[in-house]
Amino acid sequence: MIPGGPLHRGGFVDQVIPGRAEGASTPLLQVRDLTVRLGPVAAVSGLSFDVHRGEFLGIVGESGSGKSVTAKAILGLLPKSAEISGSVRLEGEELLGASSETMRRIRGDRIGLVFQDALAALDPVYTIGDQLVEALRAHNDVSKKVARKRAADLLGEVGIPKPVERLDSYPHQLSGGQRQRIIIAAALIAEPDLIIADEPTTALDVTVQKQVLDLLAEVCQRREAAVMLVTHDLGVVAQTCDRVATFYGGLLVEEADVFTLFDNPRHPYTRALLRSVPRLGEDSPFEAIPGSPAQIYISLTACPFAPRCEHAQPVCTAGVPPEFWEGTHRHRCVVAGRGEL
Numbered sequence: 656m657i658p659g660g661p662l663h664r665g666g667f668v669d670q671v672i673p674g675r676a677e678g679a680s681t682p683l684l685q686v687r688d689l690t691v692r693l694g695p696v697a698a699v700s701g702l703s704f705d706v707h708r709g710e711f712l713g714i715v716g717e718s719g720s721g722k723s724v725t726a727k728a729i730l731g732l733l734p735k736s737a738e739i740s741g742s743v744r745l746e747g748e749e750l751l752g753a754s755s756e757t758m759r760r761i762r763g764d765r766i767g768l769v770f771q772d773a774l775a776a777l778d779p780v781y782t783i784g785d786q787l788v789e790a791l792r793a794h795n796d797v798s799k800k801v802a803r804k805r806a807a808d809l810l811g812e813v814g815i816p817k818p819v820e821r822l823d824s825y826p827h828q829l830s831g832g833q834r835q836r837i838i839i840a841a842a843l844i845a846e847p848d849l850i851i852a853d854e855p856t857t858a859l860d861v862t863v864q865k866q867v868l869d870l871l872a873e874v875c876q877r878r879e880a881a882v883m884l885v886t887h888d889l890g891v892v893a894q895t896c897d898r899v900a901t902f903y904g905g906l907l908v909e910e911a912d913v914f915t916l917f918d919n920p921r922h923p924y925t926r927a928l929l930r931s932v933p934r935l936g937e938d939s940p941f942e943a944i945p946g947s948p949a950q951i952y953i954s955l956t957a958c959p960f961a962p963r964c965e966h967a968q969p970v971c972t973a974g975v976p977p978e979f980w981e982g983t984h985r986h987r988c989v990v991a992g993r994g995e996l
């Protein structure tokens with residue numbers, strides 16, 4: 656481990672993640688030192704972050720950076736063979752190591768899920784109405800008629816036109832954007848405290864993406880639910896998120912509120928990601944990040960970005976960079992931490 660300098664804090668399981676307003680409530684979700692190994696792959700290493708009620712947290716990073724594994728670890732959806740350590744608490748309740756029955760209850764009642772592939776999440780042989788009514792009745796002791804009325808209300812809430820007629824449609828009769836809205840409606844049935852959306856808009860065109868994300872943000876605010884949005888698209892994050900965490904090689908390499916992250920990124924990987932986002936109204940073509948994404952075997956022993964980093968120095972491979980804090984902004988770049996970037 657590299658000596659962290661005055662800004663370094665240790666990675667303790669009960670470590671306080673500063674940065675939320677003084678006296679802020681207990682976090683809804685508290686992830687501490689989460690480490691996941693899948694066979695030979697160190698998919699996630701020593702991950703700590705909080706999600707507060709009403710907050711929209713973006714998790715960004717290239718393909719393979721550990722975003723989906725993190726989401727699945729929180730939801731108890733990793734394969735049995737996964738080696739998991741650390742802590743994931745939902746309002747104080749430890750979820751790591753909870754029984755599959757408990758995790759089914761948590762997924763049913765407390766954490767809603769929105770995945771990329773809405774078509775795969777809906778059953779092609781049942782109408783939208785049948786599927787929503789069944790889900791509603793699994794959560795509420797209500798008649799079919801009442802459930803159907805609530806299903807129509809939910810479709811209205813997520814902006815589906817002519818909701819009553821749409822109840823009788825089959826999934827293939829709807830557009831991709833409408834299907835994704837229905838998945839959001841389905842995720843809302845249990846009135847979850849947290850919605851985890853893993854690349855929910857990747858398959859949609861840009862205008863529809865924006866509508867679906869605005870909808871998620873609006874519903875989250877109205878219901879005081881939190882959203883954890885997993886995406887590889889920083890443009891999407893800029894439009895919706897309050898806070899952003901950048902992942903690289905299974906490591907959380909930077910986290911800040913969205914304005915700070917975009918105005919003053921500290922980690923060379925975040926900077927490279929930002930340079931790779933095409934900007935509206937600018938002629939300069941976006942820059943691809945040179946090299947290939949990290950694939951981490953066995954365990955992390957150095958900065959995972961070092962092979963691609965133009966600022967790399969021997970100190971970067973002497974150990975995993977510790978966290979450096981600048982107010983509520985944290986990052987894991989040794990060189991930036993020394994004030995040399």
Ligand SMILES: Nc1ncnc2c1ncn2[C@@H]1O[C@H](COP(=O)(O)OP(=O)(O)O)[C@@H](O)[C@H]1O
Pocket residue numbers: 693694696697698716717718719720721722723724725734950951
């Ligand atoms: N079921 C699995 N078995 C083995 N390795 C996996 C499995 N799922 C993901 N991985 C590996 O874990 C790492 C993180 O993957 P993932 O979280 O899916 O990345 P992403 O950021 O693209 O969502 C990758 O190296 C991936 O190859």
Ligand code: SF4
Pocket residue numbers: 922923924958959960961962964965966967968971976987988989990991
């Ligand atoms: S720690 Fe070193 S290799 Fe890693 S991002 Fe910072 S300068 Fe680059």
Ligand SMILES: [Mg+2]
Pocket residue numbers: 722723724
């Ligand atoms: Mg993924």
